[in-house]
Amino acid sequence: MEHLTGTRIRREATPATVNLRRCKLVVIKGAQRGTEFVIAGDLFRVGKAPDNDLHLDDETVSRIHFEITRDAKGYLVRDMKSTNGTFLDGAEVKEAYLRAGSVIRAGSCELKFTPFEERIEILPSEKEALGEMVGKSPAMREIFGLVEKIAPTDATVLIEGETGTGKDMIARTLHQLSPRSAHPFIVVDCGAVAGTLIESELFGHEKGAFTGAVAARQGAFELASGGTVFLDELGELSLDLQPKLLRVIEQRELRRVGGSKTIKVDLRVIAATRKDLRSEVEKGKFREDLYFRLNVVPITAPSLRERREDIPLLIDAMLAKLAPGSTPVLTEPTRAALMAHDWPGNVRELRNVIERALALGADPGMLVAPLGPTESSARSAQLRDGIEFEPGVSFRDTKEKWNELFERRYLTWLIKRADGNISKAARDADMDRKYLHKLLRKYGITGASEGDGDEN
Numbered sequence: 001m002e003h004l005t006g007t008r009i010r011r012e013a014t015p016a017t018v019n020l021r022r023c024k025l026v027v028i029k030g031a032q033r034g035t036e037f038v039i040a041g042d043l044f045r046v047g048k049a050p051d052n053d054l055h056l057d058d059e060t061v062s063r064i065h066f067e068i069t070r071d072a073k074g075y076l077v078r079d080m081k082s083t084n085g086t087f088l089d090g091a092e093v094k095e096a097y098l099r100a101g102s103v104i105r106a107g108s109c110e111l112k113f114t115p116f117e118e119r120i121e122i123l124p125s126e127k128e129a130l131g132e133m134v135g136k137s138p139a140m141r142e143i144f145g146l147v148e149k150i151a152p153t154d155a156t157v158l159i160e161g162e163t164g165t166g167k168d169m170i171a172r173t174l175h176q177l178s179p180r181s182a183h184p185f186i187v188v189d190c191g192a193v194a195g196t197l198i199e200s201e202l203f204g205h206e207k208g209a210f211t212g213a214v215a216a217r218q219g220a221f222e223l224a225s226g227g228t229v230f231l232d233e234l235g236e237l238s239l240d241l242q243p244k245l246l247r248v249i250e251q252r253e254l255r256r257v258g259g260s261k262t263i264k265v266d267l268r269v270i271a272a273t274r275k276d277l278r279s280e281v282e283k284g285k286f287r288e289d290l291y292f293r294l295n296v297v298p299i300t301a302p303s304l305r306e307r308r309e310d311i312p313l314l315i316d317a318m319l320a321k322l323a324p325g326s327t328p329v330l331t332e333p334t335r336a337a338l339m340a341h342d343w344p345g346n347v348r349e350l351r352n353v354i355e356r357a358l359a360l361g362a363d364p365g366m367l368v369a370p371l372g373p374t375e376s377s378a379r380s381a382q383l384r385d386g387i388e389f390e391p392g393v394s395f396r397d398t399k400e401k402w403n404e405l406f407e408r409r410y411l412t413w414l415i416k417r418a419d420g421n422i423s424k425a426a427r428d429a430d431m432d433r434k435y436l437h438k439l440l441r442k443y444g445i446t447g448a449s450e451g452d453g454d455e456n
Contacts, residue, residue: 023075023115030058030109043252044068046106047080060084060107068113069250070293073097075115077104122146131173133166134317137307143170143299150297151177156249158294159272161301162432164348167272168232170299175228180268183227188220191233199241200257203248209258221254225265234294235275235286242287249293269294274432303432304343304350311339314347318354333395334364340399344431344439408443411436415445 024038025046037054046054047064056065062082069076078095079086087105088096098104102113125144128136135141150157151174159167168187175185193201200209204219220229231237237245248254253264271294280286304311315338319327330338343349357364418425422440426433440446 022117023113025054025104025111025113028103028110028112030056032056032109039068043250045080046111047082056106056109058107058109061109062107065106066104068098075113077113082106122149128313129317131176132169133173134313135307135310136313137302137310139302139307140310143301146297146299147173147177150174152179154268156268156294156296157270157299158277158297159270159299159301160277161272161274162303162346162435163274163426163430164346164432165301165303166347167301168230170301171228171230171232171270171272174270175230175268178228178268180227184224185228185230186220186224187230187232189232191236195238198237199244202241203244203254203256204259205257206259209256213258216256219254219256221248221265221267222263224267226267228268228270231269231271233273234271235273235277235280239285239287242290246287246290246293249290304346308339311350314350315354318351319358322355322358328358330364336395337399338364340396342403344435345429346432348430407439408445411439411443411445415440420446 022038024036027033027035027037039053044053045064045067046052046056046061047066048056048058048061049063052064062080062084064080065082066077066079066086069078075098076095077086077088077093077098079093084107085092087093088098089103090105098113100113100115104111104113122142122145124138124141125148127141127144128134130144130147133140133144135144147170157171157174159170161167172185175181188201190198200213200217200219202219202221204217204222205213207213207216231245244254248265249269252266253262255262277286277291277295281288281291312335315330315335319330338350338353345352353364414425414429415422418428422436423433425431426436429436
């Protein structure tokens with residue numbers, strides 16, 4: 001049972017490390033005495049049936065004798081209604097937590113439970129691209145190194161970061177580099193699906209389960225079986241659905257809405273959120289046990305402001321993809337403007353600017369910080385709004401005037417359009433809400449109600 005514990009990647013002079021927790025069962029009595037079995041995955045079943053994770057060829061062992069799962073408290077052994085019972089350190093148990101050195105008896109077989117920890121050094125990758133990701137900054141190269149290490153495993157991954165930082169690209173790359181790459185990669189945006197429909201979207205439903213359910217339907221977990229399910233914006237999932245998600249992650253089984261049949265699934269779970277889930281746990285808005293099960297391998301996607309040296313690479317990659325065969329050449333002032341912009345919408349905003357510029361036949365630099373006196377351009381004239389270019393003032397200082405005017409006017413318009421609701425304004429602008437709060441404070445702009453910004 002692999003578990004990468006919860007310290008985030010440390011961006012320091014020394015290499016980042018993660019701790020890989022494993023556990024194994026050693027057969028100390030029975031026909032397979034001396035054999036060791038490393039437990040991989042979130043659920044490990046032991047019994048006589050050949051399709052168990054550990055097949056014990058012994059007539060005194062039931063088909064599925066016991067299972068081991070991991071939760072917030074540790075490793076739990078659970079008897080599966082076996083004929084001869086499951087014994088832990090000599091006492092019969094229905095379920096109990098294991099300790100290092102515990103001996104489990106199933107029929108005439110005895111197995112010793114031994115957890116161990118392997119410290120893995122995550123060296124920055126030498127690559128400047130991995131899967132769909134591009135970057136040469138230390139932050140991205142360390143993420144590349146971690147992704148290369150954990151992609152071959154089935155470890156659950158939690159990706160945190162601002163809106164638009166490319167969390168979906170990290171998830172997709174993990175899938176592409178995994179042994180499950182030939183199987184489905186199913187994405188569920190928990191923030192985009194109506195609350196009344198999200199349960200059906202995740203778990204599926206049976207015919208007649210609710211009004212409009214005219215036929216049975218598979219949910220994301222069934223569709224992803226064999227592959228990977230990516231739960232985007234998981235922080236938006238309601239508290240009443242979180243126990244059901246926890247069950248799927250721990251047991252790898254589910255029931256459709258309106259159904260009674262238990263369906264087993266074999267998949268990897270990757271989740272992403274723009275929220276600080278640890279803070280949400282402390283506020284009582286997110287279950288601690290679910291957070292613990294998701295936060296096996298934590299990855300924090302850096303904002304574009306934190307990796308400006310990647311902007312030229314990203315621009316070139318986007319131009320090559322969006323305009324294949326006729327890649328435009330950007331001037332140095334344009335590249336300088338793109339480098340200097342604050343990018344509140346991160347990589348997604350950069351892509352939108354490049355895509356919009358290509359569609360309009362415009363200079364992308366003009367879309368973030370207008371540089372030239374194009375008197376005939378109505379768009380440019382509106383943005384200039386009386387600002388004059390002054391001899392002897394540097395490019396950076398001049399650009400700051402443009403940025404401040406643009407930001408103040410845009411934020412005022414944005415908040416007015418959202419009726420003062422800061423959370424809605426952040427969603428409309430595809431911005432991180434905390435960053436929007438920061439900009440609003442900078443310019444002294446307030447919403448109709450400050451509480452509106454804390455709804456989600």
